[in-house]
Amino acid sequence: MNRTIYYRSLIIACLLFAINRVHAQNDRQPLITVHFKDTSMAVILKEVELQSGHQFYYDTADLDTTRLSIQEDQQPLEKVLGEIFSGTDLSYFIDRQQHIFISKGEPVHEGLPADFFERTVVNRDTARTGVSTRDDLEEASKPQVATLENKLYVIGDKSTADLPGVINLAGFVRDAKTGEPVVGASIYIDKPRIGVASDQYGYYSISLPRGRHILNIQSIGMRDTRRLLLVYGDGKMNIDLQTQVLTLKKVTVSAEKASNIRRMEMGVQKIDIKTIKQVPVVFGEADVLRVVMTLPGVKTVGEASTGLNVRGGSADQNLVLFNDATIYNTAHFFGLFSAFNPEVVKDVELYKSSIPARFGGRLSSVLDISSREGNKKNITGSAGIGLLTSRLNIEGPLVKDKTSFILGGRTTYANWLLANLPDQYKHSRASFYDLNLNISHAMGKKDNLYFTGYLSQDHFNLNNDTTYGYGNRNISVKWKHIFNNKIYSVVAGGYDKYQYNISSTENPVNAYRLGFDINQLYFKAHFNYFLNANHTFEFGLSTLRYKLHPGSYQPEGKPSLVAPDVLQPEQALESALYLSDKYTISNALSVEGGIRYSLYNYLGPSVVNNYAPGQPYSTGTFIDSTRYGAGANIKTYGKPEFRLSARYILTENLSIKAGYNTQQQYIHALSNTTAMAPTDIWKLSDPHIKPQSGDQVSLGLYRNFKSNTIETSVEVYYKRIRNFLDYSSGAQLILNHHIETDVLNTQGKAYGVELLIKKLTGKFNGWFSYTYSRTLLRQDDPNAGEIINHGEYYPANYDKPHDVTFVGNYRFTHRFSISLNATYSTGRPITLPIGVFYYAGSYRTLYADRNAYRIPDYFRTDLSMNIDGNHKVHQLTHNSWTIGVYNLTGRKNPYSVYYVSEGGAVNGYKLSIFGSAIPYVNYNIRF
Amino acid sequence: MTRIIRSILLFFFLVVFLWRCKEKYVSPYKSTGTGYLVVEGYITGNGPTQFTLSRTVDLSGNGVIPPETKASVQVEGDDNSVFPLTEQGNGIYVRSSMGLNTTTKYRLRIKTSDGKEYLSDAVMYKKTPAIDSVSWTYNGTEGIKLYVNTHDPANATHYYLWQYNETWQYTAPEQSLYKYLRNQNEVVYRPYSEQIYTCWKNAASTKLFLGNSTKLTQDVIYLQQLDQIPANTQPLGILFSILVNQYALTEDGYNFLTLMQKNTESLGSIFDAQPSALRGNIHCLTNPSEQVIGFVSAGTLEQKRLFIYRSQVPDWRYYTSCSLKDTLVGLDSASLIQFFAQQSYIPLEQHYARGGPPDGWTSNVISCADCRLQGGTTTKPDYWPN
Secondary structure (H helix, E strand, C coil): CHHHHHHHHHHHHHHHHHHHCCCCCCCCCCEEEEEEEEEEHHHHHHHHHHHHCCEEECCHHHHCCCEEEEEEEEEEHHHHHHHHHCCCCEEEEECCCCEEEEEECCCCCCCCCCCHHHHHHHHHHHHHHCCCCHHHHHHHHHHHHHHHHHCEEEECCHHHCCCCCEEEEEEEEEECCCCCECCCCEEEECCCCEEEECCCCCEEEEEEECEEEEEEEECCCECCEEEEEEECCCEECCEEECECCCCCCCCCCCHHHCHHHHCCCCCEEEEEHHHHHHCCCHHHCCCHHHHHCCCCCEECCCCCCCCCEECCCCHHHEEEEECCEECCCCEEHHHCEECCCCCCEEEEEEECCCCCCCCCCCCCEEEEEEECCCCCCCCEEEEEECCCEEEEEEEEEEECCCEEEEEEEEEECCHHHHHCCCHHHCCCEEEEEEEEEEEEEEECCCEEEEEEEEEEEEEEECCCCEEEEEEEEEEEEEEEEEEECCEEEEEEEEEEEEEEEEEECCCCCCCEEEEEEEEEEEEEEEEEEECCCCEEEEEEEEEEEEEEEEEEEEECCCCCCECCEECCCEEEEEEEEEEEEEEECCCCEEEEEEEEEEEEEEECCEEEEEECCCCCCCCCCEEEEEEECCCCEEEEEEEEEEEEEEEEEEECCEEEEEEEEEEEECEEEECCECCCCCCCEEEECCCCCCCEEEEEEEEEEEEEECCCCEEEEEEEEEEEEEEEEEECCCCCCCCCCCHHHCEEEEEEEEEEEEEEEEECCCCEEEEEEEEEEEEEEECCCCCCCCCHHHHCCEECCCCCCEEEEEEEEEEEECCEEEEEEEEEECCCEECCCCEEEEECCEEEEECCCCCCEECCCEEEEEEEEEEECCCCCCCCCEEEEEEEEECCCCCCCCCEEEEEEECCEEEEEEEECCCCCEEEEEEEEEC | CHHHHHHHHHHHHHHHHHCCEEEECCCCCCCCCCCCEEEEEEECCCCCEEEEEEECECCCCCCCCCECCCCEEEEEECCCCEEEEEEEECCEEEECCCCCCCCCEEEEEEECCCCCEEEECCEEEECCCCEEEEEEEEECCCEEEEEEEEECCCCCCCEEEEEEEEEEEEECCCCCCEEEECCCCEEEECCHHHCCCEEEEEEECCCCEEEECCCECCCEEEEEEEEEECCCCHHHCCEEEEEEEEEEECHHHHHHHHHHHHHHCCCCCCCCECCCCCCCCEEECCCCCCCEECCCEEECEEEEEEEEEHHHCCCCCCCCCCCCCCEEECCCHHHHHHHHHHCCEEEEEEEECCCCCEEEEEEEEHHHCCHHHHCCECCCCCCCCC
16 A cells, blocks of 8 residues: 555656656757667666666566567667557657656656546545555555556567467466465466466466467466566566465456366366365365265275275276375375375376376376475465374475475374273274475576475284384485476486385294385486477376385294295386377367387396196196396386377367277286275286286266356266286285286276266355266186186176265355265175085185175265464464364264174174264364 | 363274274175085094085075985095995084005095085195194183194194184082972982083084194294183183194195185174185086085094193182072972972072971072083083093
8 A cells, every 4th residue: 555655656756847847858869879689678778768868767567578679770769769669558758858758558748637636635545544454455465466467568579570470488377475386277368269277387388379468367276367468479477376365355257267178188187285175084184085086986995995996997006196206005094094194285186087198007097196395485384283193394495486395294193092992902003104395496497306205104003913014105306497488398206115014923933024015216207399389299208117025024033933935026117108299270179199108028037937838827737937137028018008089169168078098007906805905915017917908988078157167077988907907716915926826817897977067166166976887897817717706797896886976165254164075875896695504613604706795885974164263364373173073974884794703603794984973173273 | 181181082082993883784685506515524544534514505594504414425545445434413424433544645425315426636644743732821801812832843734723622610500409309299319410510511613723834944833822711701610621633734725724714704804805705625526517615634633632720720700600599498398399390490408497407498490500501511521530
């Protein structure tokens, strides 16, 4: 407010000065010589000022980006000025005191409008009363924004203005407050309709015809803005967006939020952390994976599992990336929590159909979790306290506006709680922690460096002497380099490790320690090339070296007689080359074609078993074994993978998309448990275990309603999976020296329809999804000794045909909102006994066909209330409460149904993980 | 205050985590495939060989397992020796002893009364090492844990199966020194041979106890747990005994029983393996696709017996008492009829009026004085110490 008054007074003072000292204009015009190339207008004007002896008055905001080339020799001032301002909307006025006033639009005139003094008085009065309503405060921050929005940015050299064709504009979109990149912002012009979205680094590159444009920038959660452009040639422009802290008056309804209509990809869902935090979850700990599970096409076997089953894929067919690092175990605390600290996560993107060519190595989906970059301006932080977990997060600049860090940690304090339990549970222990450190560094304008470190560890032991522990360790370094507006590269390298161990010392003779680990070292180089408005290429290569220790069994303690048993380590190299082109044929039709060639080498040293040809792998058909030396290439697999998609816009609110993609997977999790267990092992493809492959064809229809505030979509898909690994009956998966004899090759097919209705703005927001899907497996490998279910199709563990989910949030006031979450699904298949027999002193159950029955249907409702403290911007801490109830109806949703022989009799049980309503409370502070 | 917070947190934790809800479940589905032949037994040469034949039944069948009677069962060696078993009734076929040797493989042939023929794979006759000891530990909360220890100096056995038979002595809460003769309507001395105060109860193992030493440098089984006697319960009221049978298995036989164990005994936790189909080594020759439950193994049998006296566990507190107080029943014949003939009371001892002649019978309900009603027999086993 005060500043505005100051500026206005200044302008008024200047004008009065000009009016009071009226002189005749000087007859003698100085001649001016200027030679500038692509120079800012301010510099040129300075030179003109010097040579002419005139004084310039202008608002720097009007011309600070204007760059031009000018060649004038001994020309009169007016001609030079005319040349400088031609092609801009600037005009000038020279008064008699040799003052030159440069203004936008209409030139400055001598004399005042009739109501001039009245208006000034009114303004002064407002200033004096100093009313500080919130609207006034908003008003106060406006002039700056208004200046930027109304300022004309001249880009390029105007001498090229008459050339035909388009130019390219690129830059970063950032959060004005924290300096973090804004991902997925829409940047578009209306006439002609051209739009792009900022990528994961906040980078955008748009091709525009030469001339004047209004560039609109929109992003969810940020205030919409625009830039006035006058483009002559290629240029750069960084855009800072203001966070939409409080919108008291309006909901901006905008055309370009229709990104789901215009977007090329299908089957992509993105959720930002704000939405994630609204969804009620058990214990109130915002959980990235639980929210992903509410999306259509994503299922899980039960509440104690964070394993995702995407469009009929198994849990190991998802590539979970956390800033490029592969996370092998995404669960904490028996699967009740996910491994990602919500304070560090920025957003989550799930690709379940059109998987970009830059990703590969898993059949079903890519879950790309990106972390925040940290505040580049101030040190800030947040902390949360829940019933079982606490978290702390600090972020801030290391070098202001250049380098920032974010450090987050979480831990549990359930141990002391367990110590208070009745005797029989007293010796139980369960704990986890995770740590995140991200550093991002801007090296000049063209280079950015990102460092990510992630560490997680779980320990548990439920009242016996067997202790389980597992953890992820990841380090990655990423370098983004912008060559020019059209091309940039991202080079990343890193190391991922997942390990678990089990130890027991209860029986000194049998005391052991079992260990397993996966190590991978990777390097990726990715290039993005915006050729022109019609073509965007992406290409690159990646290589990944695996080293697995599939099991080591070691004695623990002196009296132990355990014979060390160490499975030979496995090593392999997985490499890929890819190229894709996004081709915009017309405004309505665009296609994207990608090809990825993946090459896999299983490497020595290794001893590979040989079996009688044409016979099932078994100890009976074993012939001999072949020894390979270190580095020997034992087996090579390779295959091109295709990623095709097309989009056609039927009307402004309606589009149709289709896609086809193929995938290869060279690393497999082996599990005979329903939920992903911490003791699941991973196995590399080898001469006996072929890579899994899959392909998917999908078709989708997208329609938006009510000015794009409601998005709806219907997608159908059909998918085939080949060489999926299943276990044989009674398989021994741990410490098996010939695992190929205990696994089976299975073929799978999955198909389904997914319906989504989504409203992400307004007081009431959320989504509703319905999925009908089937996942069927068939084991008809003639080389297998055993045929499951007579070689017919049987439903996979996670085959839940009907799934209805509603996630909603209603904001009563800015400080109080209620979230409701309801989900219904068909019960998952289980293997139930077909009969009873008597053996070894007990009645026992007899099983036959796998997954022939289903557990009862699942239904759950969760409710949470989010209460924010006051919203004053300037205060030490901001706090909020989350109070909620998980499983509001207290329904005993079965996790499993099983029969067990106890005391000689067979009893059937239904097990629910959460058999009642679970209240929770969480306190969060931000500082 | 801290206490209250702690209790609230504890409550949450219990509700949420440890008290996962477990309810009885009755399958709404009708199970189909039943009536498969079930074969249980172990071919042994140094003791009685016993095979039990029965059939699988429907899941909802009330636990009545039909025995397979009138079958012909024989053990065949690959040296062409044949040892027929004789039917003992109730689907049990036995042969007291057979001259078997470890260089021969044996198999089992069954012809059922419905004309079907079954044959097992020929299996090795394994020599089972002797049991080193049967040991136990005691602690006040868990009671007694029983263990078996063994080793094979030849390092050749590796896979073991144990079964046990427990026997314990116990008494009724009250001792009846007299008995009532209904026909005569009179009370007489109870001879010792008709005592119903001290009984012996038997319990066979109802679980599969399997062990292997394949992960060890020596073929040693140390402290393999068998049964657990809950603290302060009847089995150690006086004297407890366990007879452990030890059988050597082949790897396949072991895997079969392990899968049966996984399928039927250890399901229910979140990370357990899913049940899967059980395939043994017995095949139906008449109809090869017919499933047969069972795995025939062969080997010598090793046994060991252990006694535990109550005096060895001084703080074992087990008392038997009667819920009803003793009743005095008059000597007149009407009282005798009313109590002993009609209301199932039993005379315990003679009651004397203060300083005077007998005025009645101290009595109580039969269940308080007849130990047999608790499942035991009054026959003292011949191996029982005095």
